[in-house]
Amino acid sequence: MKAPADRGDGQPILLQALDGHVPDRTPIWMMRQAGRYLPEYRELRARAGDFLTLCYTPDFAVEVTLQPIRRFGFDAAILFSDILVVPHALGCDLTFEAGEGPRLSPVPDLAALKALRGDLDADKVDRVLEAVSGIRAKLPRETALLGFCGAPWTVATYMVAGRGTPDQAPARLASLTDPAFFEALIDRLVEASARYLVGQLRAGADAVQIFDSWAGVLDPEAFRRWSIEPIRQIVALVRAEVPDARIIAFPKGATLAGLTELVARTGVNGVGLDWTADRRGVRYALGAKCALQGNLDPLALIAGGTALEEAVGALMQDFRGAAHIFNLGHGIRPETPIAHVEKMIALVRG
Ligand SMILES: Cc1c2[nH]c(c1CCC(=O)O)Cc1[nH]c(c(CCC(=O)O)c1C)Cc1[nH]c(c(CCC(=O)O)c1C)Cc1[nH]c(c(C)c1CCC(=O)O)C2
Numbered sequence: 001m002k003a004p005a006d007r008g009d010g011q012p013i014l015l016q017a018l019d020g021h022v023p024d025r026t027p028i029w030m031m032r033q034a035g036r037y038l039p040e041y042r043e044l045r046a047r048a049g050d051f052l053t054l055c056y057t058p059d060f061a062v063e064v065t066l067q068p069i070r071r072f073g074f075d076a077a078i079l080f081s082d083i084l085v086v087p088h089a090l091g092c093d094l095t096f097e098a099g100e101g102p103r104l105s106p107v108p109d110l111a112a113l114k115a116l117r118g119d120l121d122a123d124k125v126d127r128v129l130e131a132v133s134g135i136r137a138k139l140p141r142e143t144a145l146l147g148f149c150g151a152p153w154t155v156a157t158y159m160v161a162g163r164g165t166p167d168q169a170p171a172r173l174a175s176l177t178d179p180a181f182f183e184a185l186i187d188r189l190v191e192a193s194a195r196y197l198v199g200q201l202r203a204g205a206d207a208v209q210i211f212d213s214w215a216g217v218l219d220p221e222a223f224r225r226w227s228i229e230p231i232r233q234i235v236a237l238v239r240a241e242v243p244d245a246r247i248i249a250f251p252k253g254a255t256l257a258g259l260t261e262l263v264a265r266t267g268v269n270g271v272g273l274d275w276t277a278d279r280r281g282v283r284y285a286l287g288a289k290c291a292l293q294g295n296l297d298p299l300a301l302i303a304g305g306t307a308l309e310e311a312v313g314a315l316m317q318d319f320r321g322a323a324h325i326f327n328l329g330h331g332i333r334p335e336t337p338i339a340h341v342e343k344m345i346a347l348v349r350g
């Protein structure tokens with residue numbers, strides 16, 4: 001963990017936790033906290049017409065990012081954008097079909113990769129960075145601002161298939177049948193993602209999160225090669241430019257051994273846990289090494305009532321006295337009642 005001396009009191013509590021302190025109260029934010037469960041989001045989304053218009057119009061992105069902060073007073077705002085902005089800015093066509101998720105022009109081989117841009121399209125990235133600085137300007141001082149990107153493995157799964165698939169077989173197969181292509185794709189994403197995160201940090205993000213939502217489909221050796229190693233490279237490239245950059249990794253579905261190795265090799269300041277994580281095991285292995293973020297089951301938040309009370313109680317108990325950031329184990333679902341979110345926050349804040 002980092003030397004606490006100059007980064008403790010007076011900082012937003014989420015940053016205190018990332019710096020290895022145990023804050024006076026547990027910081028809380030929610031994956032996908034700006035989204036369809038909020039009527040004010042649905043209203044603005046209808047006005048914008050389309051999800052990508054929200055992402056690339058700085059005034060809209062700023063407004064949507066701030067909606068859950070105004071309503072709930074979370075301890076962190078997360079930039080409203082998407083992990084697929086990176087392949088989009090590399091030249092892939094991208095659309096979001098209602099109810100079907102993302103569609104990209106597939107990049108299944110080296111020829112398709114060579115047809116993409118070498119660097120990120122500034123027209124797209126600058127709009128995102130303008131949103132970052134606009135959010136920072138409007139955010140209360142005590143609220144941390146998180147930037148993010150997808151991890152190369154997860155972004156590559158969408159690029160190879162051109163869409164999400166149940167077990168990401170197309171990308172796993174490509175990594176086996178054409179490792180030279182797959183390595184080149186991952187390298188391109190490492191480079192672009194590091195640049196993108198440096199831009200976000202310079203524009204005013206206090207920390208960044210790397211989402212590896214599909215890490216859980218990899219076997220241990222593939223996890224080392226396609227999840228840990230690219231994240232390690234991104235962390236190194238970002239810290240070469242922004243030495244004190246705070247970085248959280250979220251390798252969804254990683255085992256305890258995988259999480260432990262990831263933290264040791266990458267030097268991230270925090271690790272995001274999905275709802276299946278063995279909390280006590282994680283705390284024992286990693287509690288002294290980095291902040292632990294998570295891990296309420298999003299379904300407990302839909303259920304509400306005693307199921308929610310018990311789940312939050314057990315979670316808080318397991319992480320009491322640790323550098324813990326309360327969060328969900330994955331994104332909040334659109335059908336979640338707002339009253340349950342309010343209840344969860346009241347339970348965490350006591
Ligand atoms: C895999 C992934 C994606 N995007 C993201 C991930 C990693 C996290 C995870 O595992 O969920 C990350 C993401 N996507 C979005 C954010 C915004 C910040 C936040 O509030 O958390 C973040 C951090 C907005 C979004 N990204 C998307 C929406 C819904 C768009 C809409 O219809 O309004 C939002 C609010 C669309 C999206 N974007 C993606 C998919 C598969 C989908 C379709 C599924 C869905 O609709 O939930 C790719």
